[in-house]
Amino acid sequence: MERGLLWLPLLATFIGLAWAGSAEYKKLEAYKVWADNFDQAKYDLYSVIGYRNGQITWGKATRKGIINLQTVAIADLSDVSLDIDGQTFADIDPENLDNLPSKGKAALSLNYKTDKDSTKIPFTQTDLAAKWVNYLQKFVALGI
Structure with a gap:
């Protein structure tokens, strides 16, 4: 009886891990369906982003699909930059990403x-x- 009770937390842990894995799999599958509509797309834990025909679309992936979708036209942008902990990097050399x-x-x-x-x-x-x-x-520079 005591041995069975000792295994109970381990069983609960495995059930929790299986549920978390299933939830992440459903998010990835929802992203795959959404990403088919774009020329370029990316999945991240924090957000999803896609580009097609001069439009950037982004949102958040959930098990039920992509939520909080927003779209902006490249023609409306003056610049795209990278912020890392409040520090802005506008001109990034693709050869020196290690910097x-x-x-x-x-x-x-x-x-x-x-x-x-x-x-x-x-x-x-x-x-x-x-x-x-x-x-x-590249697209912002062309204005498309």
């Missing part, structure tokens, strides 16, 4: 041509965020 801080809160910052406040899209990986900045800056 960026590897730790810290990274966010893609969309700066508008109007007086509207910039929008920050959070990332967990600074190198992935830097690649997205370089990718989007």
Whole structure:
């Protein structure tokens, strides 16, 4: 009887891990369906982002789908930059991504041509965020 009670917390832990894994799998599947509509898309723990036809769309992945979707046209942006712990990196050399801080809160910052406040899209990986900045800056420079 005592041995059975000792195994009970372990069983509860495995059930919790299975539930968490199932929830993450459902989020990834919802993202895959959503990402099919974009030329370029990324999944992150904090957010999802996609680009297609001069439009950037981002939101948050949940088990039931993507929520809090927002879209902005590239033509409305003056600049795209990378913020890491409040420090802004506008001109990022794709060859020297090692010069960026590897730790810290990274966010893609969309700066508008109007007086509207910039929008920050959070990332967990600074190198992935830097690649997205370089990718989007090409389109901002062209104005499309």
